[in-house]
Amino acid sequence: MLTVDGITVRFGGITALDGVAFAVEAGSAVGLIGPNGAGKTTLFNCLTRRCTPDAGTVRYEGEDLLGLAPHAVARRGIARTFQNLGLFPRLTVRENVMVGAHTRGRAGHLAAALRLPRVRQEEARLRDQADELLRRLDLSDVADRPASGLPFGTLKRVELARALAVRPRLLLLDEPVNGLSHGEVDDFADLVRAIRQDFDLTLVVVEHHMGFVMGLCDRVVCLDFGRKIAEGPPEQVQRDPAVIEAYLGVAA
Numbered sequence: 001m002l003t004v005d006g007i008t009v010r011f012g013g014i015t016a017l018d019g020v021a022f023a024v025e026a027g028s029a030v031g032l033i034g035p036n037g038a039g040k041t042t043l044f045n046c047l048t049r050r051c052t053p054d055a056g057t058v059r060y061e062g063e064d065l066l067g068l069a070p071h072a073v074a075r076r077g078i079a080r081t082f083q084n085l086g087l088f089p090r091l092t093v094r095e096n097v098m099v100g101a102h103t104r105g106r107a108g109h110l111a112a113a114l115r116l117p118r119v120r121q122e123e124a125r126l127r128d129q130a131d132e133l134l135r136r137l138d139l140s141d142v143a144d145r146p147a148s149g150l151p152f153g154t155l156k157r158v159e160l161a162r163a164l165a166v167r168p169r170l171l172l173l174d175e176p177v178n179g180l181s182h183g184e185v186d187d188f189a190d191l192v193r194a195i196r197q198d199f200d201l202t203l204v205v206v207e208h209h210m211g212f213v214m215g216l217c218d219r220v221v222c223l224d225f226g227r228k229i230a231e232g233p234p235e236q237v238q239r240d241p242a243v244i245e246a247y248l249g250v251a252a
């Protein structure tokens with residue numbers, strides 16, 4: 001269970017989040033929607049400790065996440081993808097996925113620098129795990145290709161593989177289907193649904209694509225100007241006059 005309570009973030013004169021509260025049950029999928037600038041990415045940044053709120057609490061499985069360093073968040077089983085892809089363009093697809101797995105590595109930096117045998121064993125283990133994920137996401141054919149130059153739809157899957165390498169229980173997806181074609185959106189939705197089941201994931205998804213949100217999420221939270229303006233089952237939130245007004249900028 002993830003609980004966000006009273007989160008407030010100010011950037012100078014802008015209040016990016018204003019007392020936002022909601023809960024995400026273990027195993028559920030929650031969509032976070034709202035017009036541009038509503039505060040969705042800022043909220044993700046609070047959950048992964050890239051941003052420290054001015055007020056409020058974030059608890060995951062009873063633990064105060066705001067007391068943790070960013071790398072410690074990944075070790076608690078929380079991973080994310082990024083709106084503009086968080087991949088290293090010159091590294092191969094496999095190496096990008098192994099970077100994700102490294103957050104779970106047990107060998108210390110000194111052991112790594114000295115290339116001790118246990119480091120090599122760990123590298124081999126991480127590589128095997130990366131290859132298994134690449135097979136699962138149908139990426140084996142491009143495992144040795146650098147990320148740069150691959151089609152955008154493929155990179156979205158690589159980014160998903162990198163996040164899964166953390167072995168998350170809570171996965172945060174930031175606009176996963178932005179920039180994909182119609183057909184690619186449907187395929188990606190099928191993939192996320194399958195992955196959710198296989199890996200027993202709890203999901204929080206920021207996405208503007210309503211079809212994707214409706215087909216995946218059990219609940220939806222809508223933000224506007226940093227405030228939660230609606231929350232509930234997807235069909236109910238989609239019909240909510242405040243949500244329609246926020247998106248269209250006119251009274252429903």
Ligand SMILES: Nc1ncnc2c1ncn2[C@@H]1O[C@H](COP(=O)(O)OP(=O)(O)OP(=O)(O)O)[C@@H](O)[C@H]1O
Nearest residue numbers: 011014015016034035036037038039040041042043
């Ligand atoms: N580092 C920052 N410094 C100053 N202002 C910021 C910063 N990050 C975000 N903001 C502002 O905070 C508000 C919320 O931005 P945020 O990116 O969280 O919205 P969003 O809902 O994710 O938007 P989008 O759908 O366009 O990604 C915006 O007004 C934005 O300009």
